[in-house]
Amino acid sequence: MLKNKLEIDPNEFAMNLIKSTVKEPGDTNQRFIKEQLTLYLESYYLIKDFNKLETSQFETMKHQQISELFDKMLVRRFNP
Numbered sequence: 679m680l681k682n683k684l685e686i687d688p689n690e691f692a693m694n695l696i697k698s699t700v701k702e703p704g705d706t707n708q709r710f711i712k713e714q715l716t717l718y719l720e721s722y723y724l725i726k727d728f729n730k731l732e733t734s735q736f737e738t739m740k741h742q743q744i745s746e747l748f749d750k751m752l753v754r755r756f757n758p
Contacts, residue, residue: 683736688725692718 696718701710 684732685729686725688722688729691725692722695721 696714699714699717705713
């Protein structure tokens with residue numbers, strides 16, 4: 679079941695995102711670098727949060743499935 683869990687590499691995602699940005703005419707190098715840094719950090723931490731959420735949801739689902747299985751076993755045991 680672990681093979682179904684989605685995990686994105688935050689650094690790879692953020693780097694690919696900023697590689698696709700183009701410097702606008704009239705932007706200074708400093709402004710462009712600040713925008714890229716902001717985009718990198720926002721996307722990096724967004725993906726880290728996504729991965730945490732994915733892990734917690736995955737664990738919740740796993741616990742829920744175990745609980746449901748246990749409930750079914752109890753019902754069958756006491757209601758033959």
